[in-house]
Amino acid sequence: MNSSKGTTLITGASSGIGAVYADRLAARGHHLILVARRRDRLEEQAARLHTAYGSKVEIFPADLAKEEDLGRVEALFTSTRDIDMLVNSAGLGALGPGAAVDLKMVDGLVRVNVLALTRLSLVAARVFAQRKQGTIINIGSILALMPVSGASSYSASKAYVLNFSRSLQAELGQSGVTVQAVMPSMVHSEFFGDQPAPFPEQLFMSAETLVDTALSALDQGELITFPTLHDVTQWQEFDNARILLVKSLTQGGQPAARYNQSNA
Template identity: 40%
Template structure:
């Protein structure tokens, strides 16, 4: 699974942000696409664009991966395909702010999509790949997975799960012909903060196009871990491995307050 041309890639969360960038980059490399997101209109528009520009096959599927019904919709729609060569679990939800001052639903939704939906879809697709003895999976994590993050506690916790789950799954499937990679981008210029009161400076964010390119280049190079974007992203994850966890938590909490995340 080192080549992209004439392979079929399933990309979740494809209607915006990093998902759209990944879909465009994959199409430019000659991949046929299955695009999944909740917004049918955005998906159709993107599918038309990619078909016209790159001449690839694109199958848009509107589904909410936060529910079992949504996952089953995706599986039913892809059952007739010969194979899914690459699964890119990009769909994700997050939020910024005080845990106790926000509605409970805002805490539950990221768990449903980032953890439960990802596990459901991966279990089904990875099972087919393992039986065929080939395929690849890229799970989109975050540099936020490496330490507790006050005021983003649920989001960072779900990404910590994705990190550990992916690393363990990579070892399980290594001997069965399926490659699995965790991608841990830093803050990226997407719509992540669109629904919050936080407006981070653009200069502090990596571009989605750059992050997507780095992720796909790393996977093609055979890596099991990718730190896309600026070179400082990976070193930023080392503090939690060196300093006491309480110190790291207080530091990240102070930074969150400084950036206005304690809304």
């Protein structure tokens, strides 16, 4: 039996990336609170993890798109449970052309990918900052940097995850709280449902490889993690270009000369 390294709350824990985080963190000695919609899968997951690793595993069936359920999950951070890590893995796709996609699917995406992730991160941040320790892991996507046709809402939600996580990193950097944004490429999961994935097989990574890579990055103190990026200087150059652009945008309040009507 492993000695406990604290308790981790994982959303989207019944399958895919979230389920692998549950397995890997249980193996590292974490107790777990598993949040997802499907009780039967959570029960199976909890039994397996307890048998395999001796971890204490609590299941918490909840639909994060529903205000009442989200509120109940938020309350876990201020109850008697000693949560010191949050993994925001739950996510929805709502893929399809923006002019045709089901608006209810988009509403659910925003509620889960943006609102739930934000509220859980903020309540965790407040609790962790008071203790001066804790870890928040937010699952983003490389589509945060790639606005593409057919994934407008999803891409935008993951751009939000990246910027939100970076802002939290800046705010919490001196408080002992770690915030990591994991930005995977294509991952084998249930994301596409029964539909064939619209990408070549060689672009996909297994959820196991993704989580192992992300946890290795976390161990090394890497807070923005692109698991498939082999040359990290490319991200550094990208970010340096962003910083230069921001400097150019903040030199003053006057419009650029090209917008001067008198020059037309």
